[in-house]
Amino acid sequence: MNLLALVSILLVISSVHAFQYTELAQYVDSHQEEYVEALRDWVAIESDSSNILRRPDLHRMMEVVAQKLRLMGGTVQLVDIGVQELVSGQTLELPKVVTAEFGNDTNKHTVCVYGHVDVQPAKLEDGWATDPYNLTEVNGNLYGRGASDNKAPVLAWIHSVEAYQALNMELPVNVKFVIEGMEETGSNGLDAMILAQRDTFFSDVDYIIISDCGWRSRRPALTYGTRGxxxxxxxxxxxxxxxxxxxxxxxxxxxxxxxxxxxxxxxxxxxxxxxxxxxxxxxPLSDDEWRMYQDIEFDIDNYKDKIGVNQLMYNNKVDLLAHMWxxxxxxxxxxxxxxxxxxxxxxxxxxxxxxxxxxxxxxxxxxxxxxxxxxxxxxxxxxxxxxxxxxxxxxxxxKPWLADTKHPLYEAGKAAVKKVFNMDPDLIREGGTIPIARTFQDVTGKSIIMLPIGGFDDGLHSQNEKMSRYNYIEGTKLFIAYLNEVSKIEKVTV
Amino acid sequence: MNLLALVSILLVISSVHAFQYTELAQYVDSHQEEYVEALRDWVAIESDSSNILRRPDLHRMMEVVAQKLRLMGGTVQLVDIGVQELVSGQTLELPKVVTAEFGNDTNKHTVCVYGHVDVQPAKLEDGWATDPYNLTEVNGNLYGRGASDNKAPVLAWIHSVEAYQALNMELPVNVKFVIEGMEETGSNGLDAMILAQRDTFFSDVDYIIISDCGWRSRRPALTYGTRGxxxxxxxxxxxxxxxxxxxxxxxxxxxxxxxxxxxxxxxxxxxxxxxxxxxxxxxPLSDDEWRMYQDIEFDIDNYKDKIGVNQLMYNNKVDLLAHMWxxxxxxxxxxxxxxxxxxxxxxxxxxxxxxxxxxxxxxxxxxxxxxxxxxxxxxxxxxxxxxxxxxxxxxxxxKPWLADTKHPLYEAGKAAVKKVFNMDPDLIREGGTIPIARTFQDVTGKSIIMLPIGGFDDGLHSQNEKMSRYNYIEGTKLFIAYLNEVSKIEKVTV
Known part of the structure; x- marks a missing residue:
């Protein structure tokens, strides 16, 4: 074999296995209009899980998610999680949980992405500037109920897998999805489903990734704790x-x-x-915590401006962060x-x-x-x-949830943020609740990371919720890079 | 002239001038289905004055009232009372006030009947057993929003005039009507209208009658005070x-x-x-008042049962009545x-x-x-x-309002109750507010009586408001008898 032949073979191998971030990122950039349209379609479905009159929309939402994943060649299930008991004594069918699998190479890590596609209530007359169920772009922001919480992040994960597929690049890890439709009212039925599938669907999952949260500032963040x-x-x-x-x-x-x-x-x-x-x-608040809070980027005046108040419950950064988190x-x-x-x-x-x-x-x-x-x-x-x-x-x-920021999953997160944004992430906690983090930890025993792409000012649960086009598109790239970083974690055989 | 001829003439005179209560009462009894249908038509109009989206219904309601009075041959006006300023700064046309006149014989007293045809808000999902805007009869009760407050009483007054007309009997007094559509939200615009017409429409009015209230028990009542x-x-x-x-x-x-x-x-x-x-x-509560309250028929246990509580703020009749009134x-x-x-x-x-x-x-x-x-x-x-x-x-x-129970208007009321129900009325006050009573008194200086026909358990402003068929029909007879009693009051030339 001459040198030229050897180089050719090595190039072929590298084209299959090497991580070609630039091509993937370009693919994402050139498909962003499609991604925005997909988000528009999802936001148009009023999947309000707290309103029983909207239950048919919620069922339809789950079917739309399943169909998208099926068309991508995933192994998809719509898992029946039973019924909800109403105060009246009647029962109502819960929205099915969508599970999907892409790849089952035992030599690779398996990550499981959790997300939800139900939303909080929203009515135009609550004070929305635009129809909450008609995604509307203004100055680079995509306004609509559920845009940031949690439809765009779920789509960004789906699009990151799709990008690898479209460029014929092998996924660096096996990717599973668990997408539910009752998060906003307490994830009714999901705990039981996770418990029931602990030794089947979840048995080969190494890591669980949740992107149901947001950054603290314009700097990307990794989230290591939530309040219950x-x-x-x-x-x-x-x-x-x-x-x-x-x-x-x-x-x-x-x-x-x-x-x-x-x-x-x-x-x-x-x-x-x-x-x-x-x-x-x-x-009690530890000295370490106190120091960590001191280091976080947090502009109090900007924060007050954003929410439109001239006084908060506390007037220093540490007290404020501590009372948020x-x-x-x-x-x-x-x-x-x-x-x-x-x-x-x-x-x-x-x-x-x-x-x-x-x-x-x-x-x-x-x-x-x-x-x-x-x-x-x-x-x-x-x-x-x-x-x-x-x-x-x-x-x-x-319950609340707390992770170790030194865990390899968090190191992978820091590396992916560095790759896409060329900066270090803030390490933050979330004042809101992602109850399922705690359940995943308790039931499966797997490690969990929260990897947000939502902006700090997305207005979750409030009027004029939005996802910026920037966060949506760069977030998709972050997920692409993160899958690659996770593949580098040393595989430990237990 | 022989005796027979004389008797004939006397009979003719008596048929024109004498009060033939029996015929009138029979007429009312035989027309009660029509009266119920009229109430059904009125209740079907959602004339909710607090809901600006219902303003077109309210305008239609006023037109329906005017048309009814026109068809009876009254001199009818739809008085423009201007606009309502909304919190938003916008303005909204107020429902016109309907005025009507039947008769202008200066030898007779002139009474002015005040009523309103707007209603409080009501939705089926508030806990109504039946559609609040579809009058439904159950066990002799006519359920519907506005049935008792104040549509049936207004209709009963109209029907009492109509009965005299139908039997070709002369009205014993001139009758005027003032029917408004903003009572439930504070009679916006009415004060100014009364002031503007003080020396025209109201100049020849002797007495004002209001039937926008209810009895205290199964015994008919005359009301001599209201809270503001x-x-x-x-x-x-x-x-x-x-x-x-x-x-x-x-x-x-x-x-x-x-x-x-x-x-x-x-x-x-x-x-x-x-x-x-x-x-x-x-x-302060006077000794006289205390004694009066002592004499009023009021079954505390029945009252508690009716509203479904086992304890009230006070546990004796005088304290309860005093705190209601x-x-x-x-x-x-x-x-x-x-x-x-x-x-x-x-x-x-x-x-x-x-x-x-x-x-x-x-x-x-x-x-x-x-x-x-x-x-x-x-x-x-x-x-x-x-x-x-x-x-x-x-x-x-x-403001609150208070009348003298010894006034001839009240004596006439006692006589009419005696005629129709063969008993003495309770003399009561009203915990609710009929602000217009106070305005009529202050602006016109005329005497006022409140002559209720609503039942004590009509559920005004609440779910399942009703008017009993008994109160509606016997109430119409009471109004017929009352017009005759008023005609007996000695006419004083000032």
Whole structure:
């Protein structure tokens, strides 16, 4: 064999096995209009998992995801996860979970990408500038409900696999998908599905990747912790029906007054949680943590501008980051059953239900929090000596999650960020909850990384949610690079 | 002239002038299906004055009333009362006020019947057993929004005039009508219209009759007082848009927490109003009043059963009646802008507006109450040291009203009740507000009576509002008899 022949053979081998980031990145750039169209199609499906009237849309959304993955040649399943029990006692079919597999080379690592395609409620009249279900691009931002949370990241993962396929490049790792449709209401049915498939679908998974979060600033980030969430309903019931406040006001003991009274005992004006036992359970802030928070890029003035307030609960970076990420808090979301429209109505609502939630951090335990909150509210309610009835229910109980930032999965993340963005990522925690991270960890025992591509100002759960075109497209490249970095992790045979 | 001829002449005279109650009552009985159908047609029009999207229905409602009165030969006007200013700064045409006149014999008294044909909001999903805009008869009750408040009473007045006409009997008094379409939101525009027509339409009116209220028990009643109402919006505004409670919870000072905090300072668990100055302004309960309340038929157990509670704010008749009728109270109706649907949403609402109202009694003054409430809420809000902004607005400020039960108008009422029901009426006050009573009194200087035909359990402003067929039909007879009793009042030339 002459030298030329040898070089030719080596080139062929390299074309199959070597990671050709430039070609892949170019492919992504030249297909970005297609990617935006795909996101438009997905956003147009009102897959609101909290609205039972939208359940048909949610079912359709799962079918669309499955079909996309099937067309790419994946081994796809629509996994039946049973039914949801409604308060009325009726049941409603849960959206199926989509699983898919690309590659099963035992010499390669296997990653499992988790994402969700259900969304929070959104209505134009909530104050959206554009129709929340019609993806609208303004100044490089793609506005629409679910754009950032979590439809664009799921699509970016799908497109990253598709890019390898389109260029006939072998995937550096086997890629699995688990895409669900109940995340926004507590991932009903998913825990059981993971447990049931622990020794089948999940048995050869090495790493789990979640991209259901966002950066802290314009600098890319790796997320190593999330808060959990305990979501409560506090229902106060009095008369058997709503009453005229003129006719009955003064003699009826009003459920609304009782509810306001107990809600006011949850948290102080300065943000101190008043429920006994909650603050005592929180892990103390270590010196290491304090130093780490000091190093994070966080422009307080810019942050205040963005949300439109001139004062926050704290006025220094460490306190703010710590209260976003590693301290609990109480938010009162609203009251169901009272008069909530515009205009005036002189009604005494007969049954009112407050919705509030408490963010969970290490070392809180949702089961204990449930008891602490229930006991406390019952005791303050009892002091009112009202004949109305209080019922406290915890409808979501999601634990917090914390990872080791020195793990090879995080080193791979740092390298991929360096490759695509030519900078080091922020190491951050997430104030929100991705309950499934904790479940994956507890049930499968696998390592998990959260690799966000959402922007810091995407407005998740709020009006005018968006994903920037930049984050969507560069994020797709980040996923492509990350798959390659993971393939370099030394494979350990247990 | 022989005797026979004389008798014939006398009979003819008597057939024109004598009050033939039996014939009139029989006419009413035999036409009751028509009356129910008329009510069905009126209830089917969703004339909700608080919902600006329903304004076209409200305009149509006023036209239907006018057309009915025109067909009866009345002199009818649709009086333009201008526009309503919306919070947005836009304006919206107010529903015209219908005025009508039947007869202008200066030898007779002239009564003016006031009523309204707008309704409170109602949705099937609020808990109605039947479609609120489809009048449904169950066990002799006619269920529908506005059935009792105030469409059936207005129709009963129209039908009472129509009965005289149908039997070719002369009306014993001249009858005028003033029918408006904004009562449920504070009679916007009506005060100015009454003032403008004080010396024209109202100049020859002797007495004003209002039937926008109900009995206290199964015994018919005459109403001699109403509470007024000051309706407030307390808006707390923070971030420029709703935020995700996971991402921002703990660092943002939440408007909802601030709002709950100030609402909780309005009234104590035992019903004590905590706003300084309010209780001090209330006229003391006199011994006479105390004795009067003692005599009123009021079955506390039945009352509790009806509304489905096992304990009221007080446990004796006098305290209960006094707190329904002649003491102020605070009711919190609801919160706009927060999450109020079923399900869960992890949102920090950016702007929340509480709706609450304070019932007014002698000697409170709405202008002073406005200042007391605004100052108080601003002061408790300031103590929270929150950066959020509070805006307190009084959107309705209606004064209470009180009449003399010894006035000839009330004596006529007692006689009419005796005629139709063969019993004496309860003399009662109304906890609700009929602001226009006070306006009529202040502007026209005329005497006013409230002559209710609604049942004590009609569920005004609440789910399953109804008018019983019995009250509707016997009420029509009461109005017929009342017109005759009024004609007997000695006519005083001033």
């Amino acid at each position: 969430n305990c979501y409560f309903f506090a229902e106060v019931e009095g008369p058997k029906q709503d009453l005229h406040s003129g006719v009955y006001g003064g003699v009826v003991i009003e459920p609304m007054t009782d509810l306001i009274g107990i809600l006011d005992t949850l948290i102080s004006p300065s943000g101190k949680i008043l429920i006994p036992g909650i603050r005592e359970a929180v892990a 590693r301290y609990p808090t109480v938010s009162i979301h609203g009251i169901q059953g009272a008069f909530s429209d515009s205009g005036t109505k002189t009604v005494i609502p007969a049954k009112v239900t407050a919705k509030f939630s408490i963010r969970q951090v290490p070392n809180m335990d949702p089961a204990i929090v449930k008891k602490q909150v229930t006991d406390y509210l019952n005791s303050v309610f009892a002091k009112r000596k009202t004949p109305n009835k209080l019922k406290v229910t915890m409808v979501i109980g999601a | 109402n000051c309706y407030f919006f307390a808006e707390v505004e923070g971030p420029k848009q709703d935020l995700h409670s996971g991402v921002y919870g703990g660092v943002v000072i939440e408007p909802m927490t601030d709002l709950i905090g100030i609402l909780d300072t309005l009234i104590s668990p035992s019903g004590k109003i905590l706003i300084p100055g309010i209780r001090e302004a209330v006229a 002649r003491y102020p109270t605070v009711s919190i109706h609801g919160i706009q802008g927060a999450f109020s649907d079923s399900g869960t949403k992890t949102v920090i609402p950016a702007k929340v507006t509480a709706k609450f109202s304070i019932r007014q009694v002698p000697n409170m003054d709405p202008a002073i109450v406005k200042k007391q409430v605004t100052d108080y809420l601003n002061s408790v809000f300031a103590k929270r040291k929150t950066p959020n902004k509070l805006k307190v607005t009084m959107v309705i400020g209606a």
